Amino acid sequence: MTGLLGIENLTRVEIEAILDRARDFQPPEGEGFRRLDLLKGRTLVNLFFEASTRTRTSFELAAKRLGADAISIAAQSSSVSKGESLVDTLNTLAAMRPDAIIMRHSASGAPHFLQRHLAIPIINAGDGTHEHPTQALLDARTILDRGAKLEGLKVVIIGDIAHSRVARSNIYLLAKFGAQIVLCGPASLLPKELQELAPGITLTTNMTEAIQDAGVIMMLRVQLERQHEANFPAAEYFQFYGLRLDHLKHARPDVIVMHPGPINRGREISSEVADSQRSAILNQVENGISVRMAVLEKVLTQ
C-alpha cells in the first residue's frame, strides 16, 4: 500500500480523481457535513512533530467524518522528547497496526525516509520545506469551486518561496494542469533554480509586475522564525511584498486571494484584503476537510 508523500510524483489523472471525489464530500450549501462510514473500523494515527492547528484538526475531522478512528499525537508529549529516534517511534506505532500514519515533520524528506523502512502507508501532512500535498489539493479544489479553470490560469505565489512546502506542492500541481505560474519574493527567498521545478514558471522580485492580470494570488506566511537568517530587511517586507487592496486593481477583476494560514495581518497581507470578497481563505480551510477525506479514502481503500 502506498500513502501520499507528495504531489511531484502524482499524475494529473490521480489528482483529478482526488479533486472530483473531494467534491462528493463537500456538504451541500448551508448544510453541515454528513458522517459516513466508508472507513468504519479503520484506525489512523496523526503524528505531528511540528505545531499545527488547522492541518491536524482537518485530518482528524476528515477521518471522523468517514467513520475512522483517529488518534493524534503531538511530539512534545511523545517519546521523541525522551530521545527516541524517529525510526524507533514509527516502528513502535506501526507495531500497533494502524491503517495509516499521517505525519508532519520539520525535516524535509522525513516521511520519505520512513516510508522506505515501513510497510504502513504514510500521508505527508507537511515535511520541512519540501511538500505539503493536501494543501495543494485543497487549494486546487478551492480555485475550481470559484469557477476558474487551471489550464492557462495565471497563479502568482508571493513570499518566502525558498522555504515553502506549500509553494512547492502548488507548483507541481498547477504545472501538471498547464497553469502559468509566477513566483515572487525577495531575491534571497527566490532561488533561480525554482524555475527548474516544472515547466511554465517565471520569477520576479517585483510584486506589481507579478500580479498583473493574475487570476489567483497565493500569499505565503512570512516565516518569522527565520528572521535571524537576515534574508531580507524585515522592516521593509510589508512595503514591498505585503498584499494590499490597491494591488488588486492590477489583477483580473475576479482574482482569488488565497493564503494557507495562519495569516499575519499587516505583515504579508492587509486585513482589508484578507477579509475582502476576493479572499478565499476560509473556503480553503473548509475544503481542507473534504480533500483530506478523499485522500484518506484513496489511501485506505485502493
Place this chain on the structure above:
Amino acid sequence: MASLLIKNGRVIDPANGFDQVADVWIEDGVIKGVGVGITSAGTQTFDATGMIVAPGFIDMHVHLREPGFEHAETIESGARAAAAGGFTSICPMPNTAPVNDNATVTSYIIDKARQHAVVNVFPIGAITKGSAGEELASIGSMKNAGVVAISDDGRPVMNARVMRRAMEFARSFNLPVIDHCEDLHLSAGGDMHEGATSVRLGLRGIPGCSEDVMVARDILLAEVTGARFHVAHISARHSVEMVAFAKRRGLAVTAEVTPHHLTLADTDIEPYDSNFKMKPPLRSSLDVNSVVEGIVSGAIDAIATDHAPHAGSDKMQEFEKCPFGILGLETALAIALERLYHNGKIGLRKLIELFTVNPARILGIERGTLRQGAAGDVTIFSLERDWVYDVNKSFSKSRNSPFDLTAYRGGPVATVVAGKIVWSCL
C-alpha cells in the same frame, strides 16, 4: 622481518619512471630489488601475472574515529579496510575525542597503530587547540611525535589571522597545512549542494562559493607566508581553477579529490538517503567534470578518500539530522579506474602517481616508490577483475556507503606492508 617475491607483474613505479613486467623482491621489510627473473630460494612468492604492481598506496585523508568514537571505527578496523582498498599508508584526521592537538594524543594514535594496524598510520595534527579555531595547537611537539601535516578538518579555521599564524608556524616545521575549505557562514545549516536538486528536495544548500572563498583566502595566505597549503577534498569548479592559478604562480599549493566527488553529482542522490550526505557535498555535474579535468591537467595532485565511518544509528535518521561523511577506502581504486583510466582520461602511471608519489611528496614522507631500500609497501591490483562492492562485508565497523552493490571492473588484489601480505582477495 618478512621477505616476499612478487613475480611477473607489470611493475609501475612512477617515481623512477619504471614500467615493465618484472619481479619485486622485498627482504627485511624493505625493497631489495626490482628486476626480471629474480630468484630467491626459500622466499614466499606471490604470482602477480597479469596484474599491476605499484608502490603502496597512500590515503592522506581518513577518519579512524579512535580515540573517542570506537563504536564507528577503530584504528584496527580502519586499517583493515584500508588494506582491503589497496592502501598501505593512511593519514587519520585529528577530529577524535580528544582532538589530536598535542603530542600525547599523537603518540597514543601511533602506539595503537603499531600494535593493531595492518597498515602504516601517519597522523595529522590539529591546527588549533580542540580545533576550536582560536589558539594554535602544540604544532612543534606534534611534529616531533610524528604528525605529517596539520588540519582542522571538519571545523575549518574561520579566523584568517589565526590561519595566517598557523601557516607561518607550520612552515618553520616544514609541515603542510591542509584546509577543509568551507566558509561556515555561507554553508550554515546546509545539508547538500545548493542547486536545482536542493531546491526540489527542500533541503538547505551548501553553495559552491562557500568552498571557493576559503580556497581563495588560503591561497593568498600561502603566498604571504610561504607555507605549503593543501586543499582537502576539493569539489567546486572555481576552486580547481584557483589551485591551477596558484600553481602557475609557483606557490606550494596542492589539492586532493575524493573518489565520490569524481563520480557522483547532486542529481545522483537517492532522495533523503543519508549515505549521500557528506562535506563537501556532491556538487553539480559541471563540478564533477571539473575535478576530473583537474586531475587530467595536474591541478589536482592526489586522490584521498575522506573515509568517514558513522555508526548505523547515526545515519538512520532524518537527512538533516544525519552526520556528514561516507566510507571510502575499499572502493577508491575501483572508482578511480572507472572514472579516469578505463575511459582513457589518464594513463596508469598518472593514476598511480595520484595514490603514491604525489601524496608522499605533499606530506614529505619516505613512501610511494619501489626504489631499492624503500619501505616494502606494495599495492597489487587488477585492471579487469569484475567484482561487486558489498558494504555488509566491509572491514569497516560502519556501513555508510552510497556504493553498496555497485559493480566494478578492476580493483585491489593484494596489499603488502613491509613485505607482508596484509590483505588479498585471492
